[in-house]
Amino acid sequence: MVAPGLIILIILAVVMGITASYILYLARNSDSSLKTFTVYLILAMMNGMLIGPAVYFLGILPFTIVDTVVISAGVMVLELAYPLISLANNLMDDQKTMKVNLPVVVFLTLFNEFLMSLIFNSISTSQYVNQIYGTNVLKMFSELVSSYWFVFPMSLEMGLTAILTIRKEKGFFFVFILLQSLVMFFTPDAISTSIWTEISVYLGVSVMTILLVYVFESLFRKDFVYQGFSRYILEILGVYGLMMAGVMLFQYNSVEIVISISIIAEMIIYLHAIIRPDYLNRGKKVYWLASQKWSTAFLVLVYVAEVGMGATMDFQFYGTHAFINSMGLASFGGNFLNIVGQFLFNSVTFVGLLSLSTFFYLMMGIEMGTLVLFKFLNSKELENRIRLVLLMVAFAVYSVLIPSFILPTTVQHYTFLGWSMGIGSAGGLAPALILPMILTYAVSGILSLLFGARQLCSVFCTAPLMYQGTFYNSMKKFNKTGKLASSLSRAGEKSKLYRMSSLTVYASLGAASVISFLYHYHYIKPITVYGEDPLQFIYIILFGIVWYLVFITMPYLGNYGCINTGYCHWGNFNRFVGKYGLFKLKVKDPNQCVTCETKACNNACPVGNTGHPGNFIKDGFYKESRCVGIGDCAEACPYDNIFFYDVRNYIGEKLTLKEKKVNSNRK
Numbered sequence: 011m012v013a014p015g016l017i018i019l020i021i022l023a024v025v026m027g028i029t030a031s032y033i034l035y036l037a038r039n040s041d042s043s044l045k046t047f048t049v050y051l052i053l054a055m056m057n058g059m060l061i062g063p064a065v066y067f068l069g070i071l072p073f074t075i076v077d078t079v080v081i082s083a084g085v086m087v088l089e090l091a092y093p094l095i096s097l098a099n100n101l102m103d104d105q106k107t108m109k110v111n112l113p114v115v116v117f118l119t120l121f122n123e124f125l126m127s128l129i130f131n132s133i134s135t136s137q138y139v140n141q142i143y144g145t146n147v148l149k150m151f152s153e154l155v156s157s158y159w160f161v162f163p164m165s166l167e168m169g170l171t172a173i174l175t176i177r178k179e180k181g182f183f184f185v186f187i188l189l190q191s192l193v194m195f196f197t198p199d200a201i202s203t204s205i206w207t208e209i210s211v212y213l214g215v216s217v218m219t220i221l222l223v224y225v226f227e228s229l230f231r232k233d234f235v236y237q238g239f240s241r242y243i244l245e246i247l248g249v250y251g252l253m254m255a256g257v258m259l260f261q262y263n264s265v266e267i268v269i270s271i272s273i274i275a276e277m278i279i280y281l282h283a284i285i286r287p288d289y290l291n292r293g294k295k296v297y298w299l300a301s302q303k304w305s306t307a308f309l310v311l312v313y314v315a316e317v318g319m320g321a322t323m324d325f326q327f328y329g330t331h332a333f334i335n336s337m338g339l340a341s342f343g344g345n346f347l348n349i350v351g352q353f354l355f356n357s358v359t360f361v362g363l364l365s366l367s368t369f370f371y372l373m374m375g376i377e378m379g380t381l382v383l384f385k386f387l388n389s390k391e392l393e394n395r396i397r398l399v400l401l402m403v404a405f406a407v408y409s410v411l412i413p414s415f416i417l418p419t420t421v422q423h424y425t426f427l428g429w430s431m432g433i434g435s436a437g438g439l440a441p442a443l444i445l446p447m448i449l450t451y452a453v454s455g456i457l458s459l460l461f462g463a464r465q466l467c468s469v470f471c472t473a474p475l476m477y478q479g480t481f482y483n484s485m486k487k488f489n490k491t492g493k494l495a496s497s498l499s500r501a502g503e504k505s506k507l508y509r510m511s512s513l514t515v516y517a518s519l520g521a522a523s524v525i526s527f528l529y530h531y532h533y534i535k536p537i538t539v540y541g542e543d544p545l546q547f548i549y550i551i552l553f554g555i556v557w558y559l560v561f562i563t564m565p566y567l568g569n570y571g572c573i574n575t576g577y578c579h580w581g582n583f584n585r586f587v588g589k590y591g592l593f594k595l596k597v598k599d600p601n602q603c604v605t606c607e608t609k610a611c612n613n614a615c616p617v618g619n620t621g622h623p624g625n626f627i628k629d630g631f632y633k634e635s636r637c638v639g640i641g642d643c644a645e646a647c648p649y650d651n652i653f654f655y656d657v658r659n660y661i662g663e664k665l666t667l668k669e670k671k672v673n674s675n676r677k
């Protein structure tokens with residue numbers, strides 16, 4: 011289509027978007043029958059104006075321009091009949107006010123946009139719709155809804171309506187909806203060119219990441235959200251999960267239907283919320299730190315959306331089919347049981363490897379890293395600030411840069427670098443891998459002896475970045491309020507669950523190690539899980555699936571569930587060694603603890619450790635294998651009394667002692 015024609019269509023689409031926003035503004039603020047009637051009038055006129063040309067451009071029947079005008083006029087009259095009658099009734103009875111019928115306004119708003127997309131797609135391609143799609147109605151629906159003639163005006167409408175209606179309320183939801191309209195704009199199949207798909211996948215996920223960080227930090231700073239908005243957040247997160255699945259499907263085989271359904275679903279949820287003046291910021295308050303159900307639903311939906319966000323970027327960067335082929339999924343075949351086994355293996359491997367993938371980590375690193383940065387900015391203890399910086403750097407370099415970009419194919423040959431979670435994390439017990447794996451235990455063990463297991467559980471592991479940001483850290487409250495969470499965080503290694511899960515993991519690792527060793531050394535034929543080394547499969551299950559299940563059920567299992575449930579063999583090993591090492595918490599003045607009114611340190615630990623004051627008063631120090639040096643106790647102490655003691659202090663003491671001896675010998 012020549013540029014002038016296209017410019018006219020773009021101007022019309024923008025006018026359409028602005029008009030639709032104004033209608034929504036009117037509908038939301040309609041407090042009289044006349045205003046409500048005006049809403050219907052404009053909607054019906056727009057619908058009438060569009061339906062005639064749409065029937066024409068469908069190209070199914072040989073309609074003339076006159077026919078389309080007649081159809082348009084007829085539809086307009088029909089759609090205005092009911093509002094006119096009820097307006098007349100209401101004007102006669104001034105007790106009554108004609109109310110906005112939500113489903114009608116939502117339907118007509120979306121239908122108008124759909125008709126516009128149909129007409130403009132036909133005009134811009136100079137083809138009748140049935141010439142493009144034939145009788146494939148599903149394809150027509152999905153491509154017209156995902157087209158830029160639908161998506162861009164919708165994104166404009168969403169943003170503009172928010173500005174028109176709720177900007178004055180400056181609520182959390184105002185920014186939420188502005189970011190939402192940007193996410194809508196970056197719909198990957200809106201423009202069918204590979205460059206747009208590339209740009210919009212990365213920018214769309216970036217905006218979603220900013221939106222999630224904004225939600226996390228806003229929830230952290232506000233201890234409640236209104237019921238309407240709490241529901242809205244969950245609904246939009248659900249839609250984002252669906253949308254990401256749709257984008258993955260589109261990247262895999264260009265099928266757009268799931269994206270289109272998610273767009274319609276998002277618009278229905280949005281329009282329902284924005285038209286009702288009292289929905290987002292009125293009504294019952296949901297104190298999310300007191301609602302296990304809401305918080306868990308929130309974490310589950312966030313996780314599902316995030317796995318999809320990471321996957322779409324992995325697919326874009328590595329190539330969809332290349333990335334999926336690299337996962338080693340089993341091909342389906344054989345009897346029913348076999349197929350069930352292949353399905354379970356593929357599901358665990360697919361989700362597990364996506365949760366361990368480069369772009370999932372990259373996205374999580376930015377998202378959770380920002381929350382850790384906020385915690386860093388709120389921290390007063392220098393030691394904590396240094397550790398939080400180390401933690402962010404370790405995630406960026408040790409967990410993402412080195413394994414994904416610097417040593418993507420050889421990292422398993424490097425001690426410590428390649429084995430981030432101990433045995434199984436970089437392969438089976440192949441001859442070339444055994445030494446770097448064993449040396450990793452030695453290096454990590456020595457670090458835990460010198461600095462405590464916090465070197466791992468508060469710096470090198472990826473978990474601390476997820477747990478220690480402002481929002482997630484504040485969920486330590488559930489350690490006290492959740493029934494299971496409080497018993498786990500109190501009992502620690504003594505809890506039945508801890509013992510059962512740690513023993514199960516050790517037994518499976520033991521069996522898998524024997525099998526892996528024997529077949530790598532050709533003592534037996536290869537025994538694998540659909541081609542996957544049993545040790546590596548256990549790693550995928552534990553850190554690609556179980557870790558996230560424990561994380562997203564934090565309101566029930568408590569914060570730092572990876573420590574309190576005992577399944578993390580790597581953490582258990584380092585904490586076991588750390589028990590015999592130098593690390594402990596010490597106080598500058600135990601007497602301060604005697605007189606301390608708050609004993610604030612006692613309730614600050616995200617892992618659930620308690621008993622600090624008693625130990626400080628009795629011994630002047632606190633040593634607990636589950637203490638991984640997060641330092642919230644030190645932050646909580648009003649007298650700045652707590653400090654971390656490790657090899658640095660030990661050497662310092664030795665040197666001071668030596669110096670004193672030298673000085674006293676000189677005298």
Ligand code: SF4
Pocket residue numbers: 466467468471472473474572573578580581582
């Ligand atoms: S227990 Fe395991 S998963 Fe948790 S922080 Fe420590 S090493 Fe990481």
Ligand code: SF4
Pocket residue numbers: 597602603604606607608609610611612622623626646647648649650651652
């Ligand atoms: S809050 Fe500080 S002073 Fe009080 S008991 Fe704890 S360490 Fe001691």
